[in-house]
Amino acid sequence: MIVKISTTSLKPGMYVTNPGLNPHANKGIFLAESEIKDHNEIDAIVGGNFTVTFIDTELGSYFADKPQIKAEIEKLYTLFAEVKYGEEKKRASFDVIIAGLGTAEQQYSRILSQYKSAISKISNNNPLDIAACEDLVRQLIDQHESISLAMTILTQLKRFDDYSYTHSLNVSILATAFGKHLDLGSEELMTLGMAGLFHDIGTIKIPDKILRKPGKLTPGEMAEIQKHPVYGSDLLSRYSRISADVLKIVNEHHEKFMGGGYPKNKYGDKINSKSYMVGIVDTYDSVRSDRVYRKGVNAHKAVSLIFNSRNISYPAFLVDSFVKYIGVYPIGSIVELKNGLKAIVVEQFSDSLLHPIVRVMLDENNRYCEPADVNLFDMSLRSDEYDIVRCLDKSECRLRLKAYLNRTRRQ
Numbered sequence: 001m002i003v004k005i006s007t008t009s010l011k012p013g014m015y016v017t018n019p020g021l022n023p024h025a026n027k028g029i030f031l032a033e034s035e036i037k038d039h040n041e042i043d044a045i046v047g048g049n050f051t052v053t054f055i056d057t058e059l060g061s062y063f064a065d066k067p068q069i070k071a072e073i074e075k076l077y078t079l080f081a082e083v084k085y086g087e088e089k090k091r092a093s094f095d096v097i098i099a100g101l102g103t104a105e106q107q108y109s110r111i112l113s114q115y116k117s118a119i120s121k122i123s124n125n126n127p128l129d130i131a132a133c134e135d136l137v138r139q140l141i142d143q144h145e146s147i148s149l150a151m152t153i154l155t156q157l158k159r160f161d162d163y164s165y166t167h168s169l170n171v172s173i174l175a176t177a178f179g180k181h182l183d184l185g186s187e188e189l190m191t192l193g194m195a196g197l198f199h200d201i202g203t204i205k206i207p208d209k210i211l212r213k214p215g216k217l218t219p220g221e222m223a224e225i226q227k228h229p230v231y232g233s234d235l236l237s238r239y240s241r242i243s244a245d246v247l248k249i250v251n252e253h254h255e256k257f258m259g260g261g262y263p264k265n266k267y268g269d270k271i272n273s274k275s276y277m278v279g280i281v282d283t284y285d286s287v288r289s290d291r292v293y294r295k296g297v298n299a300h301k302a303v304s305l306i307f308n309s310r311n312i313s314y315p316a317f318l319v320d321s322f323v324k325y326i327g328v329y330p331i332g333s334i335v336e337l338k339n340g341l342k343a344i345v346v347e348q349f350s351d352s353l354l355h356p357i358v359r360v361m362l363d364e365n366n367r368y369c370e371p372a373d374v375n376l377f378d379m380s381l382r383s384d385e386y387d388i389v390r391c392l393d394k395s396e397c398r399l400r401l402k403a404y405l406n407r408t409r410r411q
């Protein structure tokens with residue numbers, strides 16, 4: 001079976017193959033027909049800026065003495081390929097989202113303070129207010145689609161000093177929105193929302209000097225951090241209102257599809273699919289955030305990072321659904337086109353994720369110009385001048401999303 005993996009997961013003895021792709025049109029994918037000889041070869045591939053490759057599990061020596069691992073991987077690929085969720089829906093446009101932004105902002109602030117007061121009780125040795133948390137998740141589930149999408153944009157604008165609260169709320173917002181996109185029922189959405197809120201609650205048992213350490217963690221400190229899923233599920237198991245599914249997700253949100261995660265190094269279908277969903281949105285939100293030890297990446301880079309972990313950290317069908325939901329260039333991303341224009345992504349189509357509709361805001365000399373919407377799919381049929389060449393970081397562009405949103409709302 002041919003499997004797509006990250007080049008950093010290559011092992012000597014794996015057989016690299018090319019499933020018929022043109023190497024010139026697929027830069028970054030290592031395409032060859034050979035067995036990996038040693039670690040030097042892997043280092044050279046990774047160092048050559050190839051991020052993914054394909055391996056054939058039938059060939060090469062690696063899987064020859066590991067029939068169980070081979071069988072598990074192949075079974076999982078078949079199993080996950082057969083899992084079907086509902087059809088992806090067409091999302092609301094940027095303008096509909098903008099119209100709901102004011103309401104979404106008020107809702108976000110209200111829910112955030114509700115969450116803070118429910119959580120703060122625990123630091124004063126009082127029980128957690130589970131009913132209040134269920135109530136706020138229900139508000140997230142019940143809100144109109146445009147407000148829900150506006151909230152996913154707001155998850156990009158949160159403040160650094162509130163990280164532990166905003167991150168948990170963002171994971172809950174993104175997990176329920178992702179679940180809605182997959183047409184999950186209200187009980188499953190509640191499970192996702194509650195698990196999102198509480199996924200990192202175990203970190204309250206970890207000293208601040210480790211959690212906020214700017215430098216590299218020692219192996220001992222790292223081991224302590226990796227206990228937070230167990231601390232969290234233990235703490236929550238004292239509450240009868242918390243379901244077994246929520247406990248499972250809190251415990252499993254750092255487990256990985258191919259193994260190598262924590263706390264139990266589970267893999268494949270031993271991990272609940274909702275744990276994978278929370279894991280995906282957790283990664284998406286945390287890599288975008290500025291932390292004491294690193295700068296956050298833009299939304300497009302966060303999506304690419306998750307895409308590269310397809311069938312490594314998370315099953316492919318869930319990664320693909322997430323990318324279809326959030327977009328390759330998420331709504332609100334600032335992109336640079338080949339002709340030098342800078343634009344904001346305002347609408348996207350799940351069958352043409354590389355060619356969204358963008359609103360051009362800055363000319364090739366970085367001067368504001370009359371906003372104009374351009375359908376990049378139509379333009380791509382005529383020339384490559386309107387191809388997206390990159391996604392800009394907030395610091396690189398004087399076009400500020402929040403300022404732009406305010407400008408739009410004043411009109």
Ligand SMILES: [Fe+2]
Nearest residue numbers: 199200253254
């Ligand atoms: Fe975590």
Ligand SMILES: [Fe+2]
Nearest residue numbers: 199200282286
């Ligand atoms: Fe987290």
